[in-house]
Amino acid sequence: MDRLDTLRGPVPPRPHDARAIAALAANPGCERRAVLDAAGVDKDATAAHLGFPAPFGQSAFAITRGNAFEALVKENGCAELLRLLRDLLGLPVESAGYTDLGDMAGDPPAHRRHEHTRRLIDRSAAEADDDGTLYDHPLLRLEIAGHTAYLEPDVVAFRLGGAFHVVEVKSFAVVDGQAEPEKVAAAARQAAVYVLALRTMLEELGHDPLRVSHEIVLVCPENFANRPVATLVDVRRELAVLRRQLARMTRVGRIVDALPPGLTFDLAPGPDGAPARPVAELRDAVRRVDARYAPECLSTCDLCFFCRDEAAGRGSTELLGRQVRDALGGVATVDEALGLADGSIAPGEGQEEIARLLRLAGRVYAEAG
Ligand code: SF4
Structure with a gap:
């Protein structure tokens, strides 16, 4: 290293948060x-x-709105969330418990909070009863190319039958059953990081990692009102990309050597x-x-x-x-593509087919224009 x-x-190395890790899966190549x-x-x-500062950062309004929505979902020991989970997962509200893993005396460092989470998740995973329990503020961990990243998902719900579901609370709206696909995709990538971290924890503790479901619960406000709605999102594809990318980062030595x-x-x-x-x-x-x-x-x-x-x-x-x-595989620049389309550039070896298609597209556009 x-x-x-x-x-x-x-x-010092920049710590990886879940958003940063999730973004690894957005451009794995x-x-x-x-x-x-x-x-x-x-x-x-x-x-x-x-001289090219990043365009990110939420407005103060968006942050306030997000915090208010999360507080609503979690108020009274996550009562509203329990209602949603009962409908979505068949969780009997009357038997669900609530544990705030962030509720520790003093301000313990991340590794102590992580140990606390491990102990309680271990105990919970070992219990064979069918009671549901919500774990709020768990602190998970992933090794990223030799660095430890601590991650804090919004909530982890323990479902009937011993399966864990990661719950992701987001403040973007679901309108008429639809949310912006890009925002759902970003939430799915982020939740996949938590699923992987929780699976890793279960595996380290000697439990079956697949008890953490690949279906995450996405909670959003419905129709611009603050009423939350919950949906199951399958994150298997995001998990596969994330695993590949993390493995690639541990093998990054080959790129670095060059x-x-x-x-x-x-x-x-x-x-x-x-x-x-x-x-x-x-x-x-x-x-x-x-x-x-x-x-x-x-x-x-x-x-x-x-x-x-x-x-x-x-x-x-x-x-x-x-x-x-x-x-356009093999055509590196826009100028080259335009040249192949209007015939001013002769196709190189292996470019004959794409050149033919570009010429055809050029003719169609010329006739239409
Ligand atoms: S470093 Fe890679 S992933 Fe990041 S903006 Fe550049 S091309 Fe995209």
Whole structure:
């Protein structure tokens, strides 16, 4: 891991939260992201120093609305949530218990809170009774390329029959039974991180990890009112991508070995507190690692504006989205695609079929226009 420390420079590794881990699954093919995350580089600070600050951050209104909705779902020992779970999972409200795992004296460090969660989940998993129990504020853990990430899901519900369901409370609205697909996908990716962390915990404790359901409970406000509605979301696909990406990060050594020796994304502060590294040097360092820009990066990765600018500079077909890029397989730039379409560029070896389709599309557009 020495090489990863050199890449990061003399600053502590950036801890991974569930949102950051979930985002790994959003663009699994990107080496740049895999290397920066494995080294624990602060991508937000990197993007800001490069002059392309990340577009994330919720408005104060959205944060207040989100907190108010979560408080509503959880008030009176999660009474409203129990009602929803009873309908969705067949959980008998009268027999469900409520345990606040965050309720510990003092302000214990994360590893002590995690141990507390482990003890109670272990006990709960060992009990064979059919009572439901809601665990609020559990602290879970995942190893990410040698670093420990502590994660706090909104709630874990223990269902009848011994299965655990992760519950994710989100404040985006479900209107007429539909929510914005991108927001549901992001929530599913985040919940998959919790499912994986809880499965890992059960496995370490000697229980069957598959007792943690791949169906998570997504709780959102319905029709812009604050009335919560719960839906089951299958996160198997997100789990598979996440596992692949985490395994890839532990094997990131192969990518790192191919990088120039001494390469670093060092952001150590100078006397004024700002990173001392000249911007041009940092830009060159970041560009040494291949990126795989896709429009999805705009909602998931701090470096999105930097990578988009880089892809635009190359006229890359990546800018048009994964589907178009994959359909144009082997055609690297928009100019090349246009040249193949109007016949001004002769197709290279293996490009005959895509050139034929582009010419056909060009003719259709010309006739329609
Ligand atoms: S924004 Fe850049 S570094 Fe991040 S995932 Fe996309 S291409 Fe990779």
